[in-house]
Amino acid sequence: MPILTLLIVLAIIAVAGYVLGRKRAMASADGDMRKLHSLPSYYGYNAALTGLVPAALVLAVWTIAQPMVLQSNVSDMITTEVADDGALSLIMSDVRRLADGLDTAVAQGALSSAEAANMTTEGTDVRGTLAGVGVALGSEVSQDVLGAAQAYRAGSATGNLIKTVLVLMIAIGGTSFALMKTTATFRARNTVERGVMAVLIAAASIAILTTIGIVLSLVFNTVEFFRLYPAMDFFFGTTWQPSFSGRGGASxxxxxxxxxxxxxxxxxxxxxxxxxxxxxxxxxxxxxxxxxxxxxxxxxxxxxxxxxxxxxxxxxxxxxxxxxxxxxxxxxxxxxxxxxxxxxxxxxxxxxxxxxxxxxxxxxxxxxxxxxxxxxxxxxxxxxxxxxxxxxxxxxxxxxxxxxxxxxxxxxxxxxxxxxxxxxxxxxxxxxxxxxxxxxxxxxxxxxxxxxxxxxxxxxxxxxxxxxxxxxxxxxxxxxxxxxxxxxxxxx
The missing domain is CATH 1.10.3720.10 (MetI-like)
Structure with missing residues (x-):
């Protein structure tokens, strides 16, 4: 299920949780709002947030982590000879682009799922096949890259299915659990305010974590640079003349x-x-x-x-x-x-x-x-x-x-x-x-x-x-x- 569709479904579940939570709270108080510990809307917010927030958090983490895990697994399929011809990151970008092209070909009916999974470069014009559905590849496709793209596509499909099922189960389960706890004596306002406070703290932490991530990425790559190039020559050098002729020897x-x-x-x-x-x-x-x-x-x-x-x-x-x-x-x-x-x-x-x-x-x-x-x-x-x-x-x-x-x-x-x-x-x-x-x-x-x-x-x-x-x-x-x-x- 696409992420946008999944978000719409989560929103629908949250709205339904709000309506059911509010209705169940009023029913537990025999329709008399004065018997409730909190206002009826707090019971609805509790049901909506209990299902929505954990599910959205899992969705965000899974969406970020899945490409990293797939790339780590698929990169082992690239042979040393192929990887030495260029940076591995550039090869992986070709793998992802080819995997997206196979998905597009299957969606448009140019290939079946079985054909996309079993396609080989021998006797098959991969670039021509994908060009027929509007997908352009910049270079020739090797068997290693094609195999890695097929594995990436299969892993992505499996990961998306597990993600969809897990997120929906968490959303429905969280909403059901909140509805079960909804009684006239339940302190819904206190629970909602603590939950909102946690969300606000998490939102405020994003800026701090982003800054830490930026600094760490700069530090690690800077340390790697100084392993290859003298720090004194960098900080006190009076000439800027990079040369890409080979490993920086003439730079x-x-x-x-x-x-x-x-x-x-x-x-x-x-x-x-x-x-x-x-x-x-x-x-x-x-x-x-x-x-x-x-x-x-x-x-x-x-x-x-x-x-x-x-x-x-x-x-x-x-x-x-x-x-x-x-x-x-x-x-x-x-x-x-x-x-x-x-x-x-x-x-x-x-x-x-x-x-x-x-x-x-x-x-x-x-x-x-x-x-x-x-x-x-x-x-x-x-x-x-x-x-x-x-x-x-x-x-x-x-x-x-x-x-x-x-x-x-x-x-x-x-x-x-x-x-x-x-x-x-x-x-x-x-x-x-x-x-x-x-x-x-x-x-x-x-x-x-x-x-x-x-x-x-x-x-x-x-x-x-x-x-x-x-x-x-x-x-x-x-x-x-x-x-x-x-x-x-x-x-x-």
Missing amino acids: ELGLLPLLWGTLYISFVALLVAVPIGLFAAIYLSEYAGPRVRAFAKPLLEVLAGIPTIVYGLFALLVVGPMLKDVFGGDGALGVAWMTGDRSVITAGLVMGIMLIPFVSSLSDDIINAVPQSMRDGSLGLGATPSETIRQVVLPAALPGIVGAILLAASRAIGETMIVVLGAGAAGRLDLNPFEAMTTVTAKIVSQLTGDSDFSSPEALVAFALGMSLFVITLGLNVFALFIVRKYREQYE
Whole structure:
């Protein structure tokens, strides 16, 4: 049974459990709600949640675990000779795609279930057969891959059947058990509130577990990278020149050029975004009238909704050529500072425009949160509006403003598309803002694009770059927390 259909069936069982639980509670109290310990709806919620939550949990765990178990079992069918021709993960993706193609062929009647299970590559055009039902395979299919796909398909069908039966049994059994316990004296409200509390705790734990999973994946792959490539050469190397000619022997994977490009472009972006965004926030919160504010603030926040790829195209097609016309050899200034459309200044300017709403909107909300009594006290003592803003409002809002600026800095450090299209791909240490440079995020994308062999340093270096970026961002957040706490104590 498909997952969507199974979820619909679970929802129907939950609704039926709610109706029956409520009805059984009222029947046990002879129709007098005053004899019940809890409101009738709690008895219905108890029956619905007792059947739905465990079944949904089993469904989620099974759906996640089944592909992993199948892949582990099927991968043993791939011979060493075949596995050595490419990464095992790429071969397994072909196995899954072929298994899906066999399912599609059976569903459309091009193959019977027996034919799909017994198909061989000898005398059979597997690619042609599947192409006839709209399934395209990128390469020739070997007997090992076809056998693994047939085993994967059979295991998937068996697993789906067991999953469906088990989930429905748990849902029906849980609902029946809750209905059996439904009496007038049953503390349904207490049980439901404890259950809802457990669900909320589980939901809150997802973010923590996800963060732990991300960090562990970065740590393990980073450790594997440093087993193949010296850590000192990575952290203190001044040259970024990967070579995919063989096991990284000729590669120079120095972090410093990428780190310099990341910080340089982010610094230029903040030089643009912080003054404009902060001044815009001061104007909107302290000077603008209601009509101007109602029009200007939503219009300013439209910038935050523009996709970053659009900003990247804007940098490549508009800002880059415009700067080259001014600072190029044949430009208006008559100097050859800029030789191409891609540069640090190009990406920094466009990224700064993108960050303006982050700074302005957050700063505006923070400034508006400053108590009006502080403004009135300053004005009552004879200070002008500008003096009140500079000496009272901004110091009181400084912790939040610093947080907004550091949030924008974190956004700038993690930006990719604007850098790829506007700053170029050259990793270099240079102070010239009119030269092309690149960042850590851009190189993470480039190192993992295509059919990457994850046993090579050139692919694993992406995880080391990601770990370095994670540590930098974490340090930035810790610094922001320190600043916020220090000035908050001063102005509270």
